[in-house]
Amino acid sequence: MIESNRKLLKWIRRNSGAAASLPIPAAARSFVRDAVKRLRISVHSRYMRKALAGRTANLDDVAMFMASYAVPLRAPLVLISQVQRSGGTLLSQLFDAHPALTAYPQELRLGFPDSSVWPRIDPARSADENFRMMYDPNLARLVSRGYKKGEANAERKPFLIMPQVQYRLFKHLFDEMPPASRRTILDYFFTAFFNGWLNYQGDLTQKRWITAFAPRLAVDESNVKAFFECYPDGRLIQIVRDPRTWYASLKNHTKSGAARLDPQRAVNKWIRSATSIQRNKRQYSQRVIILSFEELVGQTDAAMRAVARELAIQYDQALLEPTFNGQTMKANSSFPVEQVGLIAAPLERGGSLSADEQQLVEQECRSLYENLAKQTLLAKATEQSPAAEPPALGRIVDAIANANQ
């Protein structure tokens, strides 16, 4: 009814010019004018009621619009992965605002129900099955609560990722052009994710890489193999952190069960991660980028310039400030944090360990750490141009020693 009345009004408007020249008595003309006005008010009121009740111009319309005008994402993935408390969140947030990068904002938890394995997606499976495997149901809660990372960020940021839009777009892409490979399924997934993230800040047409942080995923060899099978053009970034400051941070991280681990088990976690970095680097060479947490925090500019060069993207000031969807974030630290942006305090946390703990870390991790520190992006760059500055790690240690004096 409302639609036909709207069409009638449109027809009247279109033909009003011609009607003006017809020999119609003034009284009849006035009657018609009043009737048309009443009809307009009635149609307007009905549409208004529908719109304000959310029965039109709602998420259904968003999903339908997306089916025709979504921006396809085919960019390869830069996966950040190592043991937690090593700066993965920080690096992910440093990537967030770069115009050529689109950063997955939350820890990437694919592979439902076990997010510690690379998802066993399969083009032979239905859109529904594949989607359920990759979809992170935790995200739905963030729509009403807002995004928050770490205890320091009390303020919740609006994060409007609409599962309904995401799912419908994924299904639409899947049904329109059934994927021939696992990579295509992932392309559809990320296309649906970033288009379904309604308040995403940035231009999706300009993206060269998708970045995502998946803690621990790269510790397992088969996960890394599956990742590079899906993304032969992808990159794996692994961050190694000085085991002393790492352990101090872990001990204070009450949110994860890791804080309750006995020292030996905790240290074993670090060792497994560090060993995986060595293995992955050996196996995938240039496609694996090693960063040190100390470089990332203490020499952010140099480290991020080196990362930008590796990823063949332009260096941008945005790489120096941790953000979520373009908004400044405080550090996701296990310790109290007052200021937004980068903080240097994590570099000094090693002093909070007991003598026994220090000795354990020293014994079990020292040589492995020193070996990895020589393979970081900045260490390699310094090695290639020895006339430049002293080794990064040494300089940071000196800086901390000076600061402590």
Added chain:
Amino acid sequence: MRAPVALISQVQRSGGSLLSQLFDGHPAVAAYPHELRFGFSMADEWPRLDPRRSADENFRLLFDLKLRRLMQHGFSKGGDTAFSTVQGRSVKRQAERLRFFMVPRIQYLVFKHLCEADAPKSARDVLDNFFTAFFNAWLDYQGSLGNKTWITAFAPRLAHDEAHVAGFFATYPEGRLIQIIRDPRSWYASAKNHRKSLLDAKDADGLLAMWADSARSMQRNKSQYGDRVIIVSFEDLIGRTELTMRTLAEALAINFDPTLLAPTFNGVPARANSSFTTEQSGILMSPLARARNLSAAERDMIDRRYMKLYDSIAVEALVPTGTASEAQAYAHD
């Protein structure tokens, strides 16, 4: 959002959409993306708001129902047809649809919540709540709403009427009215090719009378409100965009930002809203030469009847402050 409004208003086909889109990307500006049309049967009028009315009633006076269609079909300025100078007729053009997710229900609920949480005491409070609700319900809005010092909006013809301008300044004493004056020759060439608006049904006299109404309103508004009315020349806006936008930024006390030089819609480069076929985004120079499409008789008629009025307003226009050589080069064009 408590920022005042910088209202752009004059007869259509004068660059209002362009100026609105040049403001779009500036970090200190929240640009209302579509023509500002308040409420039902009150387009072109300043709304008669009353804080004593219910939130519901005030919202219905302000809400533009047309926006719901933008959400469904995307934003497209300039329509799907345009005049082709090559073919000498109106032709279909490729529709460019930009996403615009402004959810009326969210806007309504936010507005209602704000009015109920802190009952508005003035029409200005009602409008502050309205714009707060609008920009927060625009889900894919690009930019940080916390940093806005101006809301800009384009409301064609609204400033023609003295009472509406008085209503605007009563609500926004610290507001600004920006009016663009366009050479009537190139304006007429554009207006007579514009098929979508109410210009379509008018003959030459009717069209030019609208231009003259607009021009006279600028004289009146400027004499009445002084520095709060800023007159900008369309020719400067197109031909000397940077100098004009720098001067305008200064007048609005905002930093000059390179985004002021590129027309965008929610940060995405926007195609010109031309009556003629164009596929290119950014600022087109061709509108400056539109007068060439007029017949000798049309030119003669406009010269005789309207150029004196145009000249008298052009001297009131904001003077882009450029270097001497730039000014000289422009004078020789």
